[in-house]
Amino acid sequence: MEFSELAAAFSGLGADVYGLSKDSIKSHHGFIAKQGIKVALLSDPGAGTIKALGGWGIKKMYGKESEGVVRSTVLIAPDLTVARRWPKASSKGHAAEVLAALEELVRG
Numbered sequence: 001m002e003f004s005e006l007a008a009a010f011s012g013l014g015a016d017v018y019g020l021s022k023d024s025i026k027s028h029h030g031f032i033a034k035q036g037i038k039v040a041l042l043s044d045p046g047a048g049t050i051k052a053l054g055g056w057g058i059k060k061m062y063g064k065e066s067e068g069v070v071r072s073t074v075l076i077a078p079d080l081t082v083a084r085r086w087p088k089a090s091s092k093g094h095a096a097e098v099l100a101a102l103e104e105l106v107r108g
Contacts, residue, residue, distance in 0.1 A: 002095035004038035009099055013106050014078075018042050020050060022069060054085060073098055077105060 003010075003017050010017050017039040023031075028041040044050050047069065055072045058065055070088055075098060077083040084101050086094070 001035065001037075002091065002093070003098075004036065006095045006099055007038040010102065013099075013102050015102055016040070020044055020053075020055070022047055022050065053082075054087060057087075075101055075105070 003019070007017060019037070019039055019041040021028075021041070021043070022045055023041075023043060024045065025043045028043060031037065032041060042049075047056055050056050050069055053072075053074045055070055055074075056068070057070045058067055059070050060066075071091075073086040073089045073094065074082055075084040083105050086098070
């Protein structure tokens with residue numbers, strides 16, 4: 001939700017914000033409508049892009065370890081290189097942290 005709240009600020013810096021998950025496009029449409037998401041959500045059912053960006057790994061849920069999508073953020077620079085990664089990103093205050101990193105990248 002925080003990325004949606006800051007969507008205009010990201011856009012003002014020339015950035016596009018995308019969410020990426022293994023969920024289907026149909027599932028994304030329902031989530032967007034229900035939550036009022038203002039960023040584009042992309043579907044990667046085979047997780048190829050998720051893995052390439054470092055968003056796949058071991059996670060714990062209810063005391064059990066499993067392999068899967070790990071909530072993370074990747075900031076891609078204008079030259080299409082990875083400028084910064086946030087593995088295992090938390091949600092509270094995270095969008096503002098990413099925005100600050102983008103401002104630093106854009107403004108030097």
